[in-house]
Structure formats: C-alpha cells, structure tokens
Amino acid sequence: xxxxxRRSRWVLGAYCTVVGLLMLLPVLIVxxxxxxxxxxxRFPPPGWSTKWYEKLFTSPEWQLAASTSVKVAVVVTVLATxxxxxxxxxxxxxxxxxxxxxxGLLIAPMIIPGVIIAVGIYYVFLRWRLTESYLGFxxxxxxxxxxxVVITVSASLQNFDQQLIKASQSLGAGPVTTFRSVTLxxxxxxxxxxxxxxxxTSFDESIVALFxxxxxxxxxxxxxxxxxxSALEPTIAAASTLLLxxxxxxxxxxxxxxxxxxxxxxxx
Amino acid sequence: xAEHGVGLTLAGLTKTYRSSVALDGIDLTVAPxxxxxxxxxxxxxxxxxLNLVAGFIEPDSGDIxxxxxxxxxxxxxxxxxxxVFQNYALFPHMKVDANVAFPLKQRGMSKADIAKSxxxxxxxxxxxxxxxxxxxxxxGGQQQRVALARALVFNPKLLLLDEPLGALDKRLRETLxxxxxxxxxxxxxxxxxxxxxxEEALAMSDRIAVFNQGxxxxxxxxxxxxxxxxxxxxxxxxxxxxxxEGALSEEDGIRYxxxxxxxxxxxxxxxxxxxxxxxxxxxxxRLIDPAASTVGATENCLSGRVSEVIYLGSRRxxxxxxxxxxxxxxxxxxxxxPEAGSNVLLAWSPDDARLVPADPAAELAAQRSS
Numbered sequence: 001x002x003x004x005x006r007r008s009r010w011v012l013g014a015y016c017t018v019v020g021l022l023m024l025l026p027v028l029i030v031x032x033x034x035x036x037x038x039x040x041x042r043f044p045p046p047g048w049s050t051k052w053y054e055k056l057f058t059s060p061e062w063q064l065a066a067s068t069s070v071k072v073a074v075v076v077t078v079l080a081t082x083x084x085x086x087x088x089x090x091x092x093x094x095x096x097x098x099x100x101x102x103x104g105l106l107i108a109p110m111i112i113p114g115v116i117i118a119v120g121i122y123y124v125f126l127r128w129r130l131t132e133s134y135l136g137f138x139x140x141x142x143x144x145x146x147x148x149v150v151i152t153v154s155a156s157l158q159n160f161d162q163q164l165i166k167a168s169q170s171l172g173a174g175p176v177t178t179f180r181s182v183t184l185x186x187x188x189x190x191x192x193x194x195x196x197x198x199x200x201t202s203f204d205e206s207i208v209a210l211f212x213x214x215x216x217x218x219x220x221x222x223x224x225x226x227x228x229x230s231a232l233e234p235t236i237a238a239a240s241t242l243l244l245x246x247x248x249x250x251x252x253x254x255x256x257x258x259x260x261x262x263x264x265x266x267x268x
Numbered sequence: 269x270a271e272h273g274v275g276l277t278l279a280g281l282t283k284t285y286r287s288s289v290a291l292d293g294i295d296l297t298v299a300p301x302x303x304x305x306x307x308x309x310x311x312x313x314x315x316x317x318l319n320l321v322a323g324f325i326e327p328d329s330g331d332i333x334x335x336x337x338x339x340x341x342x343x344x345x346x347x348x349x350x351x352v353f354q355n356y357a358l359f360p361h362m363k364v365d366a367n368v369a370f371p372l373k374q375r376g377m378s379k380a381d382i383a384k385s386x387x388x389x390x391x392x393x394x395x396x397x398x399x400x401x402x403x404x405x406x407x408g409g410q411q412q413r414v415a416l417a418r419a420l421v422f423n424p425k426l427l428l429l430d431e432p433l434g435a436l437d438k439r440l441r442e443t444l445x446x447x448x449x450x451x452x453x454x455x456x457x458x459x460x461x462x463x464x465x466x467e468e469a470l471a472m473s474d475r476i477a478v479f480n481q482g483x484x485x486x487x488x489x490x491x492x493x494x495x496x497x498x499x500x501x502x503x504x505x506x507x508x509x510x511x512x513e514g515a516l517s518e519e520d521g522i523r524y525x526x527x528x529x530x531x532x533x534x535x536x537x538x539x540x541x542x543x544x545x546x547x548x549x550x551x552x553x554r555l556i557d558p559a560a561s562t563v564g565a566t567e568n569c570l571s572g573r574v575s576e577v578i579y580l581g582s583r584r585x586x587x588x589x590x591x592x593x594x595x596x597x598x599x600x601x602x603x604x605x606p607e608a609g610s611n612v613l614l615a616w617s618p619d620d621a622r623l624v625p626a627d628p629a630a631e632l633a634a635q636r637s638s
Binding site: 181 | 346347349355357370
C-alpha cells in the first residue's frame, strides 16, 4: 500500500516536472540566446557576448519603444487603478437591479475577444485621429485594464465590513478621512494587486497595440514583432529576457502581497 | 458628573422604504442623562430610529432635536453622537489604543491629551494595558468594551447602542449589562439602547419605548410597563401574560368580562372599549386544591388540569390547561408542587389584572416575534 502510494507520488512528480519544463523551456531558451556571440538565433550559442544588450540600450528604436511602453503602462496603471477602485466602491455600496448590469459592462473588455476590441478601437480612433498617438494607447489600455482592478478590489470589498464606515462617520471622520484611514488601508491588497495587473495588462498588450502603432510610435511588444519580421537577431532575445525579468519581479511582488494578505486574514 | 447628558426629542418621524413603512410617525422624548431602551421585535422600527438619530439615514418627514439643536440634515460625522454596534465595528487594522484615539484625532487634540484620554477611558471600561493589542486578539466581550470606550472617549452628549450584547453568550451579556449601567451612572451621558431582548430591557433601562410595526406602543418606566401594560402587544412582549378575552358588561356598578359562558370580575380603571382582554401575570395567579375551597369572594376562578410542571430554580412554573387554552402560574419553588394531571383551581384578584383593548393583530405580531 505504502509502496504503491510512493510510486504514484513519484509518477505524479515526474509528470509535473515534464509539464513544467514544457512550459518554461521555450521561454527560458531566450536567455542563453540573448548572450550569444552569433548574429543569428542559434541554440546552443557557439560563444558568449553582451553585445546584443549593448545594441538594445544604444539603439534609438528600441529605446523609444521601451520608453513608450513604460510611459503608457505607468499612466494606465494610475488611471485604471483609480477608476476601477472607484467603480468597485460604487458597485459595493449600491443595491438594485442595475448593479449586476453595470458590473458586467465594466468587466466586458476582459471577456470580449481582443481582436474584436482592437478592430472596434481602430475604427473609432481613426475617426478621432487617436491612432499612432500616446493618448490613444493610454485610453485603449486603460479600458482593457479597468476590469482586472474592478475584480480585485471587489474581492477585497467582500471582506470589508460596511459598518466600519458608519463607525468612522459617527466618530467624527468625514467621507474623505473615512476613505483614507479606514476603507483604503483595508482594501489596499486588492488595490495593489489590481494596479500590478493593470501595469502588466498594458505592458504586455499586443493586439490593440498592433493596430494603433505606426512608424512614429510603437510599444515594446510591437517592436519585438517588427524586428522578428525584418532582421532576426539576438537583440530580440535580449529584449525578451529583460521583459521576462521585469514580469518575474512584478509577480514576486504580487506573491509577497498575497502572502501578507492571507497571513493577515488567518490572524483575524 | 450627571450634567453631561443632553435631551433628545423625536417628533413625527416617518421613514418609508420602497413599499414598506419602516417608521410611521414616532414621537419620543428622552430626558438628559436618561437610559432609554427601544424595545421591539425585528422589523419594528427601533433600529431605523437609531439610524435616523445617528444620521446614517434621513427621515422622510419629522424632526430630531438634540439639546435644542435640530439634527435633520446634519451629516453623521458632525453630530457628536457615539454609536456602539452589535458586531463592534472596530477598525481591524488599528490597535486598541489607535481605535480609541480615532475620534480624538478627528477633533484635532494634541498627542499628549489623546494618550491621556485613551488611558483613562480604557481604565473606565476595565481594559488597562490592552492598548497595544489588535482587536482580533481580544474576546467578544473585550472588543465590545473597546467599542464602548471608543464611542465615549470624545465626551458625546448622547450614546446610541444597537443591540451591543446580541453577539455575546448569556453569562457575558449579564456581566456587560451591569458594566454598561455602571458606565452610564458614572458618565451621566444620555443612553439610547436598542434591543429585542425584554429581559435586557427590564434589567437596564430607566424607561422603555416598546416598538411594534413602525409605531411606539407604549413608553414608560420599567415597572409601570410591566405592571400596567396599555396594549396586548406590550403585555405579551414584556414578560409572560395570561390573557382572557371577552366582551365588557356592567351590572350593579361592577364591570364584568364575559367570555362565552364564563364571567370574570374586571379590574377597575382603563377604558379598553367593548371588546377587551384581561391580562394577568403568572406570578399574580394562585393555584388552589379544589378539595379545600379557599377562594376569596371577590376573586376570579377557573378550573383546569395541570399539564406540566417546570422547575426554574428560583421559582416553579405550572402550566394549566383549562380546555380552550393554557395558563401559566409561577410559584415558589420551595412549596409542594402539584402533580401533572391533577385537577386544580386557578384564582386571581381583579386588582392584579389589567384590562387592555382586544387586538387580534397585535396578538398575532407578539406571537410571531416570540
């Protein structure tokens, strides 16, 4: 009995390792390739160098794309977090039939296929002359990022006792103070998680970006795409590696937040 | 220190939610420093009244005046009224001292003054040295003490308590009842206490306002409400009652209550109308052995059969079946108990009974809530 259990555990472990490698290896393969001395994408690389990183950091094209991506993502994070949190608070504080409908509408951008949204946005933004513009990217990505903030903040609000707001008011705190010193600290894990995913949503987004990009403005994913189609060289691998590092760091931050949140919950 | 409290007047308060009337014209005056309890079944409007006074909701019509100042339209954070909630509503991310300091911070007090007030207040509620803990590290009773301290530390003129002991077990509830009474006496703040527990109301209050279906049935001192209920609902909701319903008639200057073939001498006083109910408390009824006929000449009498004898420690409750309904008779636990199944006579003096209007609707409501 116990040897059978040990064997099934061993099989399960092996299976999980294989699945894990299948998922990770194609992603991780860009790391050694980015340090290749060769001008083509060959694995394993015949020699090592950091020249592709040098090229990445000195090429104006890559720098422009990276700074556009970061600028857009930062503004989107702020906008989507503020708007999404406000929407979640409004939904939590309201009763009535329209609440479910409003929630569905707010979450819709997450459910509708990306390419449909992209075509729609492209069509409208063309008329408004917002394609190939910084503002266009910010608007489109904010819309795509709001649902995730609404969801994470709503989840936090489910554990939030609305009586605390009454208590705070009765103790002399106005609406602003009540939000700042009672509501916000208690839903902060949800807000931070939402902000993190809002940033990633914008930073990773490629379908809408493909439609909105042009010679004058493009984000990092589009720059990678363009490079692959024109010149296949390890600069792409270097850029991918950097994206990988950034995403991993953000996910570690997220894991730390969640860890502290569950710890606080179990203590309560 | 009894000069802190302030009077409260509610006049014609009405509140309607969508289709249902939550409050239907409430008039109530609370004297400065008084301990007033709003008692009633759930949905009777007592909590709505409390929320209106606190400012969490606004009335459709009517006035709320506290210490001469109108409150309607004043936002809750500017009313200076302390509120204690059933689920404590302590801020979970703040330690006990930060919770108690919260209202003082809003009032811009200096750090040294805040620290002193918090320490003093925690001592009053019996929680010295607990300032450094988080609310989740405290028991339910301790959390409610913190909530009391927080609601009283800023010297409010009025303290509202919304079923503050509802979540605690019986023993703890009784301890805290005494604590709250003591704090009320020491601080002299006007207390408005909401509960559905009639024993709690009797134990704590100066006066009780009995709520039923959005109206106040009766307001009065604890003993007068118990001894002289004016409606059947009050008689049934506050303590146990035996009820005889019938038509009133008068013969030779004596009023009788006629219930079918039975006729009872009605107590003097009260003008309940032609259809009345006679209410007698269980402890005002006597059980008599039918063999020994010692029924007083002026006493009302009924024969019945003992269906159950319940020992309650301090007293003994006998349930007597008179055929159409059952009566409760409370007696001393030390005497000889009648046996279940034996025939007995029930007797009571008309002076120990009260006449109230017969009201089938009120009777139904009281039965549903108990």
